[in-house]
Amino acid sequence: MSLVLVFxxxxxxxxxxxxxxxxxxxxxxxxxxxxxxxxxxIIVLPFVIPWKAIFNE
Structure with missing residues (x-):
């Protein structure tokens, strides 16, 4: 689902x-x-997207 938000x-x-x-x-x-x-x-989504889950950190 996170990749959908990035898209x-x-x-x-x-x-x-x-x-x-x-x-x-x-x-x-x-x-x-x-x-x-x-x-x-565009302003809100970068704060909502779980970046750690996307990049597996």
Missing amino acids: QVIYKSSWILAVALPAFIQNDPYPKGMAVTFLIW
Whole structure:
């Protein structure tokens, strides 16, 4: 399950960088609610993910 959370951080960050950020810079429409939700997850998930379990320390 931990790897699913890591994957979520990766794809949410990718979406922010590839879709929301360019649209924000060019003042194009984009789903602002989704972007805010993704930003919250990107900030919170690294603190929730059990990194020791992933790297077997």
